[in-house]
Amino acid sequence: MPGCTTIPYDELHTLALQSFEKAGVPLQDARTAADILCGADLMGIDTHGTKRLIPYIARIHDGIFNPAPDLRIIHQKAGSAVMDGDNGLGPVVGGTALRIACELASSNGVSFVCCRNSQHFGAIAPYAQQACDQKLVCFAGTNAYPTMAPWGGAESKVGNNPVGFGAPRQSGPHFILDIAMSIVARGKIRKSLEKNESIPEGWAVDKQGVPTTDPSEALNGFVLPIGGHKGYGIALAIDILAGVLSGGAVADEVNSLFKQKEHAQRVGHFFIVIDPAVTIGMELYHERMEALYTAMKNCRPQDAHSPVLLPGEIESRTAEKYRRSGIPIDHDLLTSLRRLAAGEAPADVPQA
Amino acid sequence: MPGCTTIPYDELHTLALQSFEKAGVPLQDARTAADILCGADLMGIDTHGTKRLIPYIARIHDGIFNPAPDLRIIHQKAGSAVMDGDNGLGPVVGGTALRIACELASSNGVSFVCCRNSQHFGAIAPYAQQACDQKLVCFAGTNAYPTMAPWGGAESKVGNNPVGFGAPRQSGPHFILDIAMSIVARGKIRKSLEKNESIPEGWAVDKQGVPTTDPSEALNGFVLPIGGHKGYGIALAIDILAGVLSGGAVADEVNSLFKQKEHAQRVGHFFIVIDPAVTIGMELYHERMEALYTAMKNCRPQDAHSPVLLPGEIESRTAEKYRRSGIPIDHDLLTSLRRLAAGEAPADVPQA
Numbered sequence: 001m002p003g004c005t006t007i008p009y010d011e012l013h014t015l016a017l018q019s020f021e022k023a024g025v026p027l028q029d030a031r032t033a034a035d036i037l038c039g040a041d042l043m044g045i046d047t048h049g050t051k052r053l054i055p056y057i058a059r060i061h062d063g064i065f066n067p068a069p070d071l072r073i074i075h076q077k078a079g080s081a082v083m084d085g086d087n088g089l090g091p092v093v094g095g096t097a098l099r100i101a102c103e104l105a106s107s108n109g110v111s112f113v114c115c116r117n118s119q120h121f122g123a124i125a126p127y128a129q130q131a132c133d134q135k136l137v138c139f140a141g142t143n144a145y146p147t148m149a150p151w152g153g154a155e156s157k158v159g160n161n162p163v164g165f166g167a168p169r170q171s172g173p174h175f176i177l178d179i180a181m182s183i184v185a186r187g188k189i190r191k192s193l194e195k196n197e198s199i200p201e202g203w204a205v206d207k208q209g210v211p212t213t214d215p216s217e218a219l220n221g222f223v224l225p226i227g228g229h230k231g232y233g234i235a236l237a238i239d240i241l242a243g244v245l246s247g248g249a250v251a252d253e254v255n256s257l258f259k260q261k262e263h264a265q266r267v268g269h270f271f272i273v274i275d276p277a278v279t280i281g282m283e284l285y286h287e288r289m290e291a292l293y294t295a296m297k298n299c300r301p302q303d304a305h306s307p308v309l310l311p312g313e314i315e316s317r318t319a320e321k322y323r324r325s326g327i328p329i330d331h332d333l334l335t336s337l338r339r340l341a342a343g344e345a346p347a348d349v350p351q352a
Numbered sequence: 353m354p355g356c357t358t359i360p361y362d363e364l365h366t367l368a369l370q371s372f373e374k375a376g377v378p379l380q381d382a383r384t385a386a387d388i389l390c391g392a393d394l395m396g397i398d399t400h401g402t403k404r405l406i407p408y409i410a411r412i413h414d415g416i417f418n419p420a421p422d423l424r425i426i427h428q429k430a431g432s433a434v435m436d437g438d439n440g441l442g443p444v445v446g447g448t449a450l451r452i453a454c455e456l457a458s459s460n461g462v463s464f465v466c467c468r469n470s471q472h473f474g475a476i477a478p479y480a481q482q483a484c485d486q487k488l489v490c491f492a493g494t495n496a497y498p499t500m501a502p503w504g505g506a507e508s509k510v511g512n513n514p515v516g517f518g519a520p521r522q523s524g525p526h527f528i529l530d531i532a533m534s535i536v537a538r539g540k541i542r543k544s545l546e547k548n549e550s551i552p553e554g555w556a557v558d559k560q561g562v563p564t565t566d567p568s569e570a571l572n573g574f575v576l577p578i579g580g581h582k583g584y585g586i587a588l589a590i591d592i593l594a595g596v597l598s599g600g601a602v603a604d605e606v607n608s609l610f611k612q613k614e615h616a617q618r619v620g621h622f623f624i625v626i627d628p629a630v631t632i633g634m635e636l637y638h639e640r641m642e643a644l645y646t647a648m649k650n651c652r653p654q655d656a657h658s659p660v661l662l663p664g665e666i667e668s669r670t671a672e673k674y675r676r677s678g679i680p681i682d683h684d685l686l687t688s689l690r691r692l693a694a695g696e697a698p699a700d701v702p703q704a
Contacts (some may be wrong), residue, residue: 079431080461109432114627128601130691137597139589153651153660158620165589167596175592177585183498195464202554207653225578234665237491238645240527243488244640245521251647272624274464278429280599288596292588295603299505308505311585335662 005334006326012337013038016050019340023057024067027074032095037128041327045178048123050329054336055088055257056119058346064091065119066263071096079108081352082246083115087264090121091339093143094269098127105273109204114241114270116248120144122258125178125315128166128271132174135282137274138166141238142267143249145256148182149222151232154209156222160186161238166312167275170286172293173316181235182223189215189223228330242268357686360679364689365390368402370395371692375409376419377441384447391478393422393679396670397530400475401540402681406688407609408441408471410698416470416616417441423448431460434598435467439616442473446494446621450479454486457625466593468600472609475623475669477530477538480518484526487634489626490518493590494619495601497608500534501574503584506561508511509604513590518664521627522638524645525668533587534575541567541575596621 007015033056041049055139059065069088069190071186071338073081081100085093097113104111124140131138142160160180167175184203192199193215204218205211212218225231243250249266276285299308340346359367365386372382383409387670393401407490411417425433431451437445449465456463474490483490512532519527537553544551546568556565556570564570577583595602601618609617628637651660674680692698 032393040676052700058434075631075633076424076461078460078462078627080631101435108430108460108462110427110460110462110464111429112624112625112631114631125508134457137592138678149654150648150651150660150662152653152658153648154650154654157647158650165585167592170449175588177589179579179582180435192635224589224602226582227535227585228532229663230531233517233531236527236662237529238402239644240489240490240519240641241626242535244637244644245626245628245631247636247640250640250644253647254642272462272464274432274593276597279427279434279464279466281596284599285596288599288602289592291589291605292596292602295509296502296505296588296607299502300587301504302506302541306504310502310588311581 003331005329005331007329007334008326009038009323010274012041012050012327012329015337015341017052019053019057019337022340022343023060025092028094029088032334033091034090034094034132036091037121039129041329042319042322043125043129044123044322045123045313049335049339050180052120052122052344053340057340058154059119059257059261060089061346062261064261068079069093069322073100077121079104079111081111083113085115085118087117090267093118094127095122097269098130098140098271100140101271101273102131102136103271105136105275106278109275109278111273113133114268116243116246116266116268117264118267118269119265123178124162124164125176125312127271128164128176128178128203128221131172131247131273132168134168135168135277137168137276138164139272140164141272142235142269144256144261145254146269147186147223148232148235149205150230151207151225152206158232158235158256159239159251160223161235161242161340163234163238167289167295168205168262169289173312174290175310176312176315181225183226184223186223187217191217193219213216218247241270245270268296305332355683357683359681359686360678361390361394361675364393364402364681366548367689368405369616369695370404370408371409371689374414374692377444381440381444385441385443388447388474388478391481392475393681394671395477395481395667396674397475397477397667402689403685404472404474405692406685406698409666409692410439411471411613412441414613415696416613418703419532421445425452425611432457432461433465434465434584435465437470439469442471442619443451445470446473446479447619450482450490452624453623454559457488457627457664458630461627461630463625466598466616466620468595468598468620469616470621471617472619474531476514477528477664479623480516480528481526483517483625483666484520484528485631489519489520489628490516491624492516493594494620494621495591495594495606496619497606497611497617498585498604499575500555500587501561501575503577503581506559510584510587511591511603511606512575513587513594515586515590519641521641521645525664527641528664528667530562533577533583536575537579538571538575541570544572545621555695592628593622594634596693597622624629
């Protein structure tokens with residue numbers, strides 16, 4: 001890629017860690033956040049990697065996000081807990097909640113931890129990866145600033161709420177699903193606009209709710225959910241798990257990281273973690289996971305040159321490659337990270 | 353509808369209960385199963401209501417399903433449990449597992465109960481409704497006989513695994529989502545075939561995995577998952593929760609209710625139940641749920657005459673109407689139910 005170089009994972013992690021610390025984030029929290037963002041970069045999910053560190057730190061600098069939150073568990077009973085994020089960084093709140101959820105699952109078989117008063121927390125895949133590395137199954141999600149209309153509606157009221165699911169494997173890539181509820185990401189529509197291309201029918205509607213193939217009309221309108229009312233319903237279910245059950249903000253109470261810079265985002269997250277060792281034991285669990293993998297892998301592919309994939313395989317291959325040869329990083333982003341790591345004030349960035 | 357009459361809910365429930373009892377199902381199990389099947393009919397989900405009782409009882413009669421299973425909890429720790437369905441009827445295994453999941457959630461905040469060696473368990477909505485009536489949030493799913501190809505595959509290897517989510521409301525219909533992973537049900541494609549109509553692009557592929565608008569080719573091929581790789585990924589995640597984590601059958605190890613009559617189905621189910629009273633308390637929970645509802649209801653609709661709906665609203669209205677005026681039922685089905693309730697042997701039925 002032009003304008004790109006590569007950087008070893010450890011070096012990127014150090015830059016992220018130092019950037020957070022210089023912004024006033026305590027060491028353990030800085031490590032938690034760096035693990036999540038660099039984890040995304042390593043998997044090739046660069047839209048949700050250290051690129052996001054720049055606006056996060058800009059909001060700390062503006063006094064909007066709290067660099068050193070007091071992460072309190074406000075309710076806990078056996079396997080369930082509710083955490084107040086105290087307006088901290090999303091990956092700090094999310095990463096800490098995941099740690100607690102993993103501990104509670106080990107002692108209770110299953111856990112449910114939800115958080116309120118957090119922010120954008122990056123991709124879900126790195127959280128799922130961490131749970132899988134501890135031999136735990138993880139189902140997680142977050143609500144988000146609304147960019148979708150309810151099914152049959154003509155106003156932005158629902159977040160394109162992502163959801164993730166991770167299940168460990170003994171050898172070979174973990175099962176890691178990380179998806180948002182729209183058919184395509186807005187970023188993909190922005191790329192069509194840049195190339196002056198129309199978009200396929202079914203991706204989006206204009207601001208009146210009328211189907212459109214014009215990327216500009218689509219960006220002023222709404223992306224459409226997968227399966228119509230089905231994706232809309234799942235997005236609402238995620239909002240209930242992350243927003244309602246944490247006693248936090250829901251639907252259009254959630255603010256944008258970019259469009260409402262003067263406000264905290266008030267995002268909610270949730271983690272449901274299950275310990276297979278406690279349900280059926282690791283031996284039977286692994287045997288059954290491999291039965292599922294074998295069934296998919298033995299399936300005749302539509303294209304003989306493209307064998308069937310399972311969620312997480314591409315990201316795992318990417319991570320393997322990037323661990324060897326370094327992570328590709330944009331020159332400008334690397335320069336910004338180096339400046340932040342050296343303690344310079346952040347320059348704000350336009351929406352990704 | 354021609355060939356239809358109406359029957360009061362209580363009368364239908366009595367017929368179902370007696371039919372199960374006459375087939376050798378113990379009273380409490382018969383009641384559990386009748387609650388689920390009649391609950392589906394009441395909500396207007398007649399494809400998954402008492403119509404299913406006929407093949408269920410036919411399989412008992414053939415000695416394939418176990419009318420009086422010993423439902424053993426084979427692993428339990430705090431909030432998590434694994435049940436062996438002992439080849440019992442799906443709604444008996446599922447309804448019993450849900451009851452245990454609700455009890456465990458009340459004492460642990462959250463519970464995870466999964467089952468193996470069960471059968472087709474009907475619609476998910478009646479299970480979600482039961483949890484909601486107990487003021488509990490419920491996330492449930494089941495694996496199923498494969499009718500979908502993996503994304504990029506050209507063979508039936510994945511069930512069109514349904515998933516459901518219920519969240520209670522203080523007044524007004526509960527939030528109840530009950531969806532399968534295909535864009536449309538195979539039944540809808542069968543209707544197009546009967547009417548000699550083509551189907552829209554994107555619904556299905558033929559048996560080579562090539563997109564088709566011919567309903568006959570589609571029925572010989574595979575229905576497509578919502579959001580392509582996204583729906584495929586969710587279907588696999590459900591298989592992990594229901595099949596892998598119960599130590600049961602997965603993917604194409606699960607048998608068809610209709611096509612493999614000589615075998616038990618070996619279906620797996622799961623229930624994750626959360627008690628809002630234990631997380632944030634019912635008062636804040638209800639306030640937050642209503643905030644979510646208000647946001648959707650205040651959304652400007654695309655069509656001024658069709659206000660935005662939330663999952664479960666249509667089914668709740670139908671149930672209200674059917675409670676008043678009786679449930680519409682096909683004459684032939686009613687005749688079959690009356691015969692079964694009187695202890696006659698079942699006549700087998702073609703696939704619904």
